[in-house]
Amino acid sequence: MPKRKFKLMFIDDDPDIRSIFDFAFDQEADMEVRLFASSLDALSAAAAAPPDIILLDVMMPEMDGPNAFKRLKAIPALARTPIVFITAKAQKHEIEKLEQLGAAGVIEKPFQAMELPSRIRALLKRTSGANLPAAGETKKSS
Structure with missing residues (x-):
């Protein structure tokens, strides 16, 4: 039986950041971006x-992200969906403000692209209790 794919939505206006994110998850067979x-x-x-x-x-x-966060959380089907902010504004008070909104986490830019899949797996596991395989166990064969 095929394993369930975890669906990720990535929202960023910068095409270079979207490309990096897409590349980071390209070989993750259990994740659809x-x-x-x-x-x-x-x-x-x-x-x-x-x-x-x-x-x-x-x-x-x-x-902006905080307003989009509020609108996304107002959609009943998304009320419990974890939302992680991606930001270059990484001062402590700014991160605290995002966490106070109810963010599941904050990832600072610039980020290490190849670490993203394991970071997202950890967030999914923490927020949903999903039984996710460890990084490297889900690679597509080349």
Whole structure:
């Protein structure tokens, strides 16, 4: 029986950051990543197909991360979905403010791309109790 794929949604207006994120998860057979350049586009997509975890940039045009967070959490199907902020604003008081909103975590930019899958697995395990395999056990064969 095929293993369940964990669905990740990554929202960041920077195309280079999206490419790095996509590359980091390219070989993760148990994770399916959907990339969005806009919080507005992600809102309707998340409601239609709820992900297991959302990674959300803080500073974006149209709608910033904290406002998108509030709108995403207001969608009943996403109320319990962990949301992790991605930010270059890594001062202690800024991180605390994001955590006070209810963020499941904060990842600072720049991040180590190849460490992201294991960090996300740890967050998924902590927030949902999911029985996730260890990093390296899920690689697609080349």
